[in-house]
Amino acid sequence: MSLYSQKVMEHFRNPRNMGEIPDADGVGTVGNPVCGDMMSVYVKVKGDIIEDVKFKTFGCGAAIATSSMITELAKGKTITEALKITRSDIVQGLGGLPPIKLHCSVLAVDGLSEAIYDYYKRGNLSVPKELEERHEKTRREFEHIEKRYEEFLKLEKELM
Amino acid sequence: MDYQAAMPVDERVIRAMEPYMLTSFGNPSSLHSQGQEAREAVEDSRLKVARLTGGAKAEEIIFTSGGTESNNLALKGVAARNMKRGNHIVTTTIEHISVVNVSKYLEKQGFQVSRVPVDHYGSVDLDRLRAEVREKTTLVSVMYANGEIGTIEPIRQIGEICEEKGVPLHVDAVAAAGRVPIDVRKENIDLLSLSSNDMYGPKGVGALYVAQGVRLMPLLHGGGQERGLRSGSENVPGIVGIGKAAELAQAEMADEAKRLTRLRERLIRGVLERVPSSFLNGHPTLRLPNNANLRFSYVEGESLLLSLDMEGIAASSGSACTSKTLEPSHVLTAIGLAHEEAHGSLLFSLGKSNTENDVGYVLEVLPGIVKRLRMISPLTPKEMLA
Numbered sequence A: 001m002s003l004y005s006q007k008v009m010e011h012f013r014n015p016r017n018m019g020e021i022p023d024a025d026g027v028g029t030v031g032n033p034v035c036g037d038m039m040s041v042y043v044k045v046k047g048d049i050i051e052d053v054k055f056k057t058f059g060c061g062a063a064i065a066t067s068s069m070i071t072e073l074a075k076g077k078t079i080t081e082a083l084k085i086t087r088s089d090i091v092q093g094l095g096g097l098p099p100i101k102l103h104c105s106v107l108a109v110d111g112l113s114e115a116i117y118d119y120y121k122r123g124n125l126s127v128p129k130e131l132e133e134r135h136e137k138t139r140r141e142f143e144h145i146e147k148r149y150e151e152f153l154k155l156e157k158e159l160m
Numbered sequence B: 001m002d003y004q005a006a007m008p009v010d011e012r013v014i015r016a017m018e019p020y021m022l023t024s025f026g027n028p029s030s031l032h033s034q035g036q037e038a039r040e041a042v043e044d045s046r047l048k049v050a051r052l053t054g055g056a057k058a059e060e061i062i063f064t065s066g067g068t069e070s071n072n073l074a075l076k077g078v079a080a081r082n083m084k085r086g087n088h089i090v091t092t093t094i095e096h097i098s099v100v101n102v103s104k105y106l107e108k109q110g111f112q113v114s115r116v117p118v119d120h121y122g123s124v125d126l127d128r129l130r131a132e133v134r135e136k137t138t139l140v141s142v143m144y145a146n147g148e149i150g151t152i153e154p155i156r157q158i159g160e161i162c163e164e165k166g167v168p169l170h171v172d173a174v175a176a177a178g179r180v181p182i183d184v185r186k187e188n189i190d191l192l193s194l195s196s197n198d199m200y201g202p203k204g205v206g207a208l209y210v211a212q213g214v215r216l217m218p219l220l221h222g223g224g225q226e227r228g229l230r231s232g233s234e235n236v237p238g239i240v241g242i243g244k245a246a247e248l249a250q251a252e253m254a255d256e257a258k259r260l261t262r263l264r265e266r267l268i269r270g271v272l273e274r275v276p277s278s279f280l281n282g283h284p285t286l287r288l289p290n291n292a293n294l295r296f297s298y299v300e301g302e303s304l305l306l307s308l309d310m311e312g313i314a315a316s317s318g319s320a321c322t323s324k325t326l327e328p329s330h331v332l333t334a335i336g337l338a339h340e341e342a343h344g345s346l347l348f349s350l351g352k353s354n355t356e357n358d359v360g361y362v363l364e365v366l367p368g369i370v371k372r373l374r375m376i377s378p379l380t381p382k383e384m385l386a
Helices: A006-013 A061-074 A079-083 A087-093 A103-122 A129-159 B011-017 B033-052 B067-081 B097-108 B126-132 B155-165 B236-274 B301-310 B330-334 B356-376
Strands: A026-032 A037-046 A049-058 B061-064 B088-092 B112-116 B137-143 B169-172 B191-195 B206-210 B278-281 B291-296 B345-349
Touching (some): A006 B301, A026 A103, A037 A061, A037 A103, A049 A061, A049 A103, A049 B356, A061 A103, A079 A103, A087 A103, B033 B236, B061 B067, B061 B236, B067 B137, B067 B206, B097 B112, B097 B137, B155 B169, B236 B278, B236 B291, B236 B356, B301 B345
Parallel strands (some): B169 B191
Antiparallel strands (some): A026 A037, B191 B206, B291 B345
């Protein structure tokens, strides 16, 4: 299938860091199976370094490849560095994504920042303001995702 | 195994069409002998297509540009022509997109449309259908079989209801024609849509059977070809192609249906036995010989398709991720599947080239593919992976 770049297919075929971390320091879950994709990210933190990171994803080829890519980018980085990974880093790292699949890169970025947020919360550490805001935004979206999904469907129906 | 999406043209069809592009290229409306040769070929095709529909007369067949135009002509044509008598149409929740969107268009034009639900096998609810047909109903439109989930509808009973109520019945037989026998007389069908490229014919040609006495408003006005119902110079090579395809389908349908049903059953049973938490979508027995639509919990359809493609197997999916919209197939949601279930559906549509070996190969690789994706999925229960 030429829908995806070779790099995407390579990550889909051999996902990096796939699995769970049983004694993870933080776990973030984003997305919703109703909409077709859902991702869980696990982090193990030592000092302020992300020593290990793993993922599990339900979704299309792009969702699995972007999950794999963000774990590769985040592993070994400091928390501050990891939080600076953007969706365009992921898209570029994968040699591009079809426009309709760009939202998968957002899911991956959100998944990682949620896992880091969970790490702060579990350790009773004070959460940086920016991360707190990102968390609030992601949570709000998660809560509204079904509602938003319904709205999308309604909009689609109206436009058809 | 994606014959539902596209099929090759049968070589015998191409050979039949060739002369009508190279030598006998006349216009059937011309009086000279070249034109008359083309006219004879068109009329010969009309007869062949009529035979495929059971008891239709040749003059009851109108050639169109394909299934979509046939469905448009049937629905819009009957609705517009009978406006004084009524403004209500009955259809179902699992129709092809070319019926779905025509009925939405008609609603915008002020017509009323009732959409009869189906059960979890995709069979139309006959009591509901009977209850929906009312005084102002001018047409009932139900597909013969659903190409996506394979279910064959109880058309004979629907025909009886329509005859009793005195309302014409349109049947979209694009997915069924050439695969299962149809008889427009015995089944009380008044309009029937057919498409050439769903029976190994060329793309861009279809037909609509219009029973004598059924009145339609044409979509295209012009030179009055096709009994005034479809103006425009005839697509002679295409029409010869659909005629030859219909003739071959009729001659070979019984044997091919038997062969494909055997392959289909081996595929369905094999997958259900080998893959835990896998399910069949559609009716277990009243289904198209070539259709196996399967559903796998905890995984998503597009990643299944990609994985199969990597192993050299072409299939299709009801997942939103493989289409241009966010919504999973309306057919899968109409049979009561939750969106997350619809996302995990996979359609194998078999055809001429498929063999026992192909089915064996799918059965060999598919369980491993599902297992791998379930290992990646956070939804898979732990005990399934152990």
